[in-house]
Amino acid sequence: MAEPCNPSDGTVLPNHMELSSSQLGFLDDHFSTCNDLSSSSSTMASDLAAMLNQICAELDSDLQSLQRNLTKLTVSWIYRSFAAKTALHKLNLNLHNLTIHTTSQYGIGLKKTQKILGEDLPRLMKEMLQIENIRNYAETTLKVEALVGDLEDAVFSVMKRQNRNIFSAILSNSSISTDLGARQEKLLQALKAMNDIEEVLVTVVKIHPDWLCLMKSVDTRVDKTLAVLRPQVLADHRALLASLGWPPKILASKIESGKIQDLPNPLVLMQADKSKTYSESFLALCALQHLQSRRDERQLNILRHKERDIGLWAIDELVSPIASRTEYHFSKWLDQPELMFALVYKITRDFILGVDDVLQPLIDRARLVSYSAKEAWVHGMIQMLSGFLEKRVFSVLAERYKENQARQEVISSWLHLIDLIIKFDKQMQSLMVTEAQLFGGSEGFSRGISVFSIFCDRPDWLKIWAKIELKDACKKLKVESKDKRAWLVDNRHGTELHIAGTIEEFLLYSREDHKAPLIAESALKIAWEMIERSQTLPTILPRSQFIRLTSARFLWYFFDVLLWHCKGTEFHSDVLDDDSLTRVCISVNAARYCESKLQEWSDDVSFLEMRITENVSNCPTEDDASDNRCFFEEEIKILSELETSWLMEIITDLLQQFETLSWEYVQINEHGGREQREVEAVNFTISVEFVEALDTIRSHLNVIRTSLNPKDFSDLWRSVANGLDHFIFRSILMSDNRFSDQGINQFGADMQALFVIFQPFCARPEAFFPCIRDSLKLLKMDKEDVRHLKVILLGDEDRMNYLRCSGISHVSFDQAWRILRNSKFKI
Template identity: 20%
Template sequence: MAAPSAEQQNGQSDESDLQSPISIKYEDSETESGEGALPDYVVELIEKEIGVDLKSLKKVSALLEKLTAENKLLEEQVLTVSSSVPLRVSAALSAAEESRVSLEGLLQRERVLSNTLIQHLQGAQPWADSLGRTLEQLDNTEKHMKYLQCLSRIEELSCRQDWVIDRTGFFNLFLSDDLISETSVSRVGLPPTTPLSLPVQIMLLPLSKRFRYHFTGNRQTNSLNKPEWFLTQVLMWMGNSSNFMEEKIQPILDRNGANVNAKVELCRGLLTLAQEKLALDAPRLLYDDSLFCHLVDEILQFERELRTTHSYPSTLPGVLHVLLEEVVLQKWLTVERKMAIEKVDAMLSAEGAWSSQYKDISDMDELKAPDCAETFMTLLLVITDRYRALPCPRAQLRFLALQRELVDDFRIRLTQVMKEESRNPLGSRYCAILNAANYISTVLGDWGDNVFFLQLQQSAVALGEEELLGPLGVTESGRLASLEGSLFEGLLGLLERLRGDMLGRLLEAVMRDVQKKAQPYCRDRWLSLPSQCDQATMSLSSLACPLMLCLRDHLLQLQQMLCLPLFQMGWQDLAERLDLFLYQNVILYNHFNEGGAAQLQFDMTRNLFPLFGHYCKRPENFFKHVKEACVILCLNVGSALLLRDVLRQQPSPTSALNELGVYRLAPCDVLILLNLRASWPGK
């Protein structure tokens, strides 16, 4: 058998190598990494190209050949580059040297040119300074020439301007004044009026100029907080021109058949100036209450003096229309409400709010109104005087609604104070509150019959002011239209209810005290009292003395603390209450013999009735139950028997009772009283 060839031996060796695990090679490489180990990127390349597959080891020879070829190519390139680099470097160095030499030459030329330029500028500077002075002189000369040309042009135009002014100036002034007047009049909502006559317009020109000079712009006389300055000036012009207009101008107008009042015409023209000024100033004062109030007061004073002192016709508008602008009017109402509430708070918290300033003067203190109530009604009266002159009924009705609101607010305050004082209804403060309610009710009742408020009532019905009148039916509207009702009816009803409630509480307190004092008198031994014939003279029962004294003291107290109308109502109501009390608790509660009936009649007719005789002529008319009961109890036996038979037999014994003077008691009540008599035959 032939020996194996070299290739076979190599193949066998390769196979033996292939059969050895690759991991052993890797381990060997790892152990030899410290000494000439392959770089990591070589190991990665081998793993990438060969991997762990034994069959892929056949690629090693191809990979080796490829890498050998690439290595050879790289070596050739390196040799080529290394041979050409020195030539390029030498060429670059020679080029840089040439550039340096050229740059030095350029720098040398630059230094030469710079020196030459500096020398040239130094030599040309005097020429430049001289040229600048020459140009400045030329500029000044040109300005002078233009100024002379402008003067020449102005002089040329001035002649034409003078001619134009002479021809049109007068009419321009008229047109401007008319436009301003019409604008201001339309702004303040004035009714249209006839234009001023031409002579009056001419006379107003200098006054109008003076007015606008002093009261417009930045003049010190144009002050928002001093409206009286321009208003007084207008009034002064009216007064100073009055005689001249009546004596000089009016005859001329009359001779020419002009149906014009010269004085009124001048006032109309001057009023236009005031209206224009007020229309501008009023909106600027809406945010300052004190200045706005001052403006309103001055306008009202001006209007009052205009109508009275200068006899300005009421058919012509004044300056009050300025206040009728919605914004101004609403501000006026707001300020009036605010000021009124503040004053009410101050007057109610004052020390002498519930005392009368006329308490020491009996003739002037019939109503005994406390200071707070009188001051409040004076406040309402002042508000009325302020809006009375307004030419618009709708605006007046808005102020009337404000007054009604203030009255209702004051009534609520009175009610609150009354509740605090209700624990002591006999105190002076409680009575003062009652007097205040009565005083306000009385004044409002008088206002309801006032011509001014009656006219407002007619206007309210005509305009259908639901805010003021409320939802009225046909009957209520008819009553107001026929002047049977009043705009204050609702308030009067509330005040009447308050007054009645307070007076009732007051009388209840009096009656509680009287009833307490009358308890011994109610339990008197009326069956065992001696007859009248057994007594020398009749005298007041000793048990009735506390009752009479208490009643007298309370009547005097009420007379001193209550006003006369309230006291009249009070003592009459007290008499009726006392009449029922005595009838029910003294008469019906007891039986009477002849002496007891006589004593009761004496106490009532000679002592009780005279207590009220100071206030009326026939006080017994307010004690009908007691008076008629005494008549029945004091009848002699025969008359009593006859009356009892009549009451039992006749179906209508009214005539028999009337003959005895009994009108209030019913027949059944009379029978009860007859049964209370102890002096019957057989008893």
């Protein structure tokens, strides 16, 4: 650093100890010697001073601008947030310190500015957003408070006008209409305020779902207001209906005699002024219901998941006075429930056209999309009857069902009621066929438009109904199973099995194709009738539960009946008779037919839906619920096992009997020079010891062919052929029996006789006896081929390839060598 010096103009410079290191460094960079401060170098100093003054002026301008903006923000928002005020105060102090040290500490001031831009301003922005959120909350609160106040004022006006007329004597129809019209305006104001409140809350749910306290507070106040308003609106509407003469009088004597005439409809007969008043009241009630539905959807978040509500409060108010009048008649008809159903259907049918003509235009004016006046009317009438049946009929029957003495009477009454309900539901559905097509109605009954909705809410009654149906079904089947004609098979259908058959011949469709007995058709018919009765249940899960408790269990009962039918037919090789074979074949046919029908049922869309619903209700995760196996999987599985077991039993006993009858034939040590028997229709003779075995197997196969369905018979005879092939190959060809020339010829004749037995079933039966066929080729080889085979045996050539080239593919080389060793060649 240059030594200190005093300038010639007498200016006193500060002591270097009074300057900071940064200031000294700055001076050293621009004034290295004392001559730099002389008058000759004043230009350098003046330029430097000008530069410093410009920098300071720019910094001062930036600082002043920043202070002005900061002051404005502080004045505007300081009263809203104490935390923001504290942060702004600290920032102001930092800026003030920056002003003091700008000239002397230019580098430090730059770092301060970067800190302000990088840290303080983002923090300030966060505080500003919090203040903005508070402002929005306050504004929303004030807005909702005003709307709730308007709602409460309007409701108070409605109630005040009503209370003013409480002490009046008897109101005439005109005074009622006038009073209702006066309150209608205030009611509309209340509905408008409620709608505005709901609009605000829907927006809050979307944008600020964390404002729970605000929404809860508003909902509480609105709920209190609705608790006062809705009963009043309903009371006004009921008073208006009474002034219109609703409902018309019903004469019980004409009902019981069956001479009830068409009832007059006051909705169609009302005059213009009353029609206008009623329309306004109807629209107000629809609007109130619509607002309540919107509130429920918002509060419960069920907009996309709830079932479509088909009821309308205004139409329910038409049903309510009818219910109070008909209940008196219903109570007298507890032993004649058909009269209840007839009356409800009569009232519903007589009024449905008037309801549709008068009320559907009002529903359209109210913009209630997808609502139908017919559907709501039918729904209300069904719910009226369902409520009475639940309270006064089924509850009593369910209690009496627990008593053994009254159980039979309860079963009869219960089934009679079910038949009446099925008929009634179909009648009510026929009244709204157009609505079902227009509003997407599907097969079956929607919840609420079926009396069977009672069982959806009472699973204990559903189980009682299922027990009754199951017991009745088993009783019917038991009676039919005792009839011998039910187990007969029509042998005239499909008895011919052509050799050159096609695949279509083994496709089984009808009971006759399966050769199933009539008992199988009866069992499936009974099971399907219970399934059809379950289709009246309006929801899928109860429907599935009912089928599991009735049809599925009934099928298992039928499976036990099939097992019982086979009882006592356990075969033994020495007592295998045609009657036992036929009984088992009939059971196999019945099982096969039931399996095909259950698979057909399970492929139906309704059963697929039930299976999916069961999976969803039983499985906690979607991955587990994605298992879409068929509905009757367990039943199909057990039928398949029964079929396999019975067929294997037949095959096993046929082979065992053949082995027993051919024991002497197998034990012969030398095949040749034995007694022979000439057989008709063939040009060769058969060994005497082999005739009985062949004749027995032929006879049994013919019986089975006549009794068993074509598909299973095809599998059975192939399995029998395969078993015989292995038995003869192991017991004769792989034994130490010796074959002379005559013995080889006789063995070939015997095997040809065996092939002939299977000739009716295929074109080339020897193809199903591969081991015997290959053995005969070996036994009939000439000496030259045998010597060649011996060379191959002693050499290293591929032995199996040689056998395959010779047309022998099912006998190993060792087995072939053993056969030739016991032949006439003795190699």
